Amino acid sequence: MSRSPNFFARTFRAFHYRDFRMMWIGACVSTIGTFVQQFAQSWLVYDLTKDAFYLGLDLFLGQLPIMMFSLFGGVFADRMDRRKMLLASQYIQMVCAFLLAALFATHVIQVWHILALSFFVGLGQSFGGPAYSALLPSLVDPEDLSNAIAMNSIQFNLARIVGPTIGGIAYTTLGATWCFTLNGISYVAVIISLFMIQVKFVPAKSTVSVLSSMKEGIRFIRCRDGMSALVILAFCTTLFGFSLNSFLPVFVRTVFHKGPETYTILLVCSGAGSIAGALSVAAVERMKGQGRLTLLILVLLGIIIAGFAMSRWLPLSCVLMFLAGTAIMASASFMVSLAQLLTTDAMRGRVMSVYNLAFRSGIPLGALVLGKLIPMYGVTKALSGAGLALSAISLYFLLTNRESTFRPATRQPSASPHSTAM
Template sequence: MIEREPPNRVSDSQPFLKRIFRAFRYRDFRIMWLGACVSTIGTFVQQFAQSWLVYDLTKDPFYLGLDLFLGQLPIMLFSLFGGVFADRLDRKKMLLSSQYIQMVCAFVLATLFATHTVHVWHILTLSFLVGVGQSFGGPAYSALLPTLVAQEDLANAISMNSIQFNLARIIGPTLGGLAYTVFGATWCFALNGVSYVAVILSLLLIKVHFTAPKTQISVMKSMKEGITFIREREGLTPLVVLAFCTTLFGFSLTGFLPVIVRTVFHRGPGTYELLLIFSGAGSICGALMVAAMEKFKGQGRLAVLALIVLGSATSAFSISRSFPLSCALIFLAGMAVMASASLMLSLVQVIVVDSMRGRVMSVYNLAFRAGIPLGALVLGKLIPFIGVTTAVASFGLALIIVAGYFLLVMRKTPTFRRQPHTGLSTQ
């Protein structure tokens, strides 16, 4: 049995804010949250400069899609192996190795820009290497997070982790815009490299309550066990499919914002930064909503309804020519995407047992992340032929159709009718 720090139980009679942020009662979760937040801020600082510069260097939206694709490709190739290793090896050491790889890549890119020797292929190659690090670090982090809090606070911890990510989405582009304008792209990449120190220190400070079992089973057989578990465990397969469709059609908006800013609004990096901030603010609100209503049943149904809102907001944003309206729509889209993602992830984490967590989360993360590059490649090819407005609107409509299918056809399944499980096994 996993033992964790036993803080005082938060009852329903205690203040609303205290109940929402109850995952912060756990020391290790607080430390990990802070380190991850600083590191993610650095990631968004770099992402701001990198997306803008790739489009600036090439003037071709295809390269934006290619950069996203190469960053996610290793996750499609290696994350299943990463999930097996997360169930067999020291999860903390796996995460540390992942951070070292990503930190080195950030400093290499900063050096290339500082010496004026950078080319697009450098950026694409480093994006791939960062993806390699994430393909092993992602499953380890997803498996590690539930061991930092008690069972009843797991969904809240997932929501707080989403808030951390989206605080970074607000702070990161703001710092990125300032650093890019005042100091240049080199400092954006250097700041990202330095930010990895925070998450490395947090990993060294926390105590991981997981002992990897000794096994003689081959890696491939262990991977097959994880896939079999997903197929046989009620509710998991639909969630994996829905996660893939969510990112395939629902992440098109933010990925191609530089194209929309340049071709629709005819503005510069400041507008791009502002839209990212509104998107991040909406995502924080979405995560807070999930934290406040996590005890409610019907999480699967709520997740699907949020996807319908996301598809509608995406399509409306693509045809909007009013900047204030576009800010409101991207705020709504950010709220919907984070609410749906948090609800689906909470359901998966509740269903899975700890001995299978690394493998199951690697499959789920693979489905969730694989949709991003595939959607980016398709959209990058469609935009030159049908225009950014029609392409993004069609993706939003496709998401509405997919969500409508799950809402109408799958409504009788336990996952989309009510919360299918009420407990989490830690054996």
């Protein structure tokens, strides 16, 4: 009887921190709004074009600014007030949501409008993302960092369940305009939370040039044991493993011959699996063999993706989506917690911007490639090939790398931020 409270206290221990609770609530509301819009936007793009390539292009353009500018965002996150950077990012994304709602409400919406606004949203995220990654660890004690990262993943994936559900209802009953409007309103929650938290760590002002500061962060990554391998693995994971949700409308239309309701069900299954994966990570305090477990999960994820691509039975596809969501979130949570533990507060913005660049750049590149391969070879062959490629790469890392490769180092690398700055 006494184990249950201990389990819940251990799993949700990051919520003991007031500032983390405030940020979690604000981010959850905002992310729900994002998925409400994403539901309508993906369906709208496919309805306007009837071409899977534009789904991939929309995702690519949303991620392109992150690939182009997130390294600069990481430098600024290490020399500016991270809260102010986040506020600016939220304002940009809120304006884009309301503008998209206005374009649709006035019946002048065209696909290039959506693509252009996706680019500007990505531009805001390219500076807000590194600031958020650098700010989050300062809200909790170091021993609770892994739990906070898992809890942050839970809010994201809780939003993946609630958001598409609200999006599906709003899209079918009220229209796409309300989906975009609800997303714009949702940014108010995270803006309020940013004004309420107390930021404990404010980066010191630096006279070092932006380019030199960027090189300093890259040098830190190269000297830190395990960080380079982690960055490479993060890119390969998202390149081959994270495009499944982007092409669900194609499966729904061409394989199952269904509509938005089936699309919503598959997204909810994926989100529910992701919450299960994040809760599993959150319940773990300290665990040996985390690197090997992550690689085994990624091997399994590739097999699940290939199985989903070949499935023609909707109940089986729903189960596979749940398992894919579990594997995606568990592996991603393990990798980002390792990356956070490998760096320091002074270098966190730059190091995490490089990691996030690798992690996020694989998503649009994979989507763009699959968007071209699907019309040529069919959605089944293209997606199953991506899944098997992920399994093969993860198996290679598993067989050729030592366990210590993905273990947090106990000492600072020789090229510390203090020595390189001088």
